[in-house]
Amino acid sequence: MLTSVRGNTEIASGAKQAAAFLYGSSEKRKVKFAESNASLLAMSQMIAAKNKGVDSHPMSGIDFEGIQKEFGLKESENLVMVISLGYFDASKQLYPRKPRRLFEDITTIV
Numbered sequence: 001m002l003t004s005v006r007g008n009t010e011i012a013s014g015a016k017q018a019a020a021f022l023y024g025s026s027e028k029r030k031v032k033f034a035e036s037n038a039s040l041l042a043m044s045q046m047i048a049a050k051n052k053g054v055d056s057h058p059m060s061g062i063d064f065e066g067i068q069k070e071f072g073l074k075e076s077e078n079l080v081m082v083i084s085l086g087y088f089d090a091s092k093q094l095y096p097r098k099p100r101r102l103f104e105d106i107t108t109i110v
């Protein structure tokens, strides 16, 4: 941190305080921040996979405890979601896509 702010201890100390508040001032805030980051990473991975011709399917309806146990994850290692990845089988037919609300219906431009 100090190196990135060219040795400015005031900036480094401010950043440290901000980080402590944002990421560690409460368990709820800590988990929220971690899950937000993990979700952004998940979406990036899905987009990157698509770019390589690989489809993906995020899942939260999963056996969190079972997976945690099977993969030997520690108590402190929280599972956020599972993403299955694979190549689309063109011989199969997908169910029709469920309706989506339009961009205009869910956003307000300010």
Ligand SMILES: Cc1cc2nc3c(=O)[nH]c(=O)nc-3n(C[C@H](O)[C@H](O)[C@H](O)COP(=O)(O)O)c2cc1C
Pocket (backbone or CB within 6 Å): 057, 058, 059, 060, 061, 062, 081, 097, 098
């Ligand atoms: C956070 C999240 C969790 C999901 N969990 C499941 C799941 O547990 N099982 C499942 O079959 N689909 C789950 N889905 C839905 C599918 O991953 C997928 O989004 C859905 O089939 C619609 O696909 P489409 O957006 O390509 O039409 C989940 C979606 C999201 C965003």
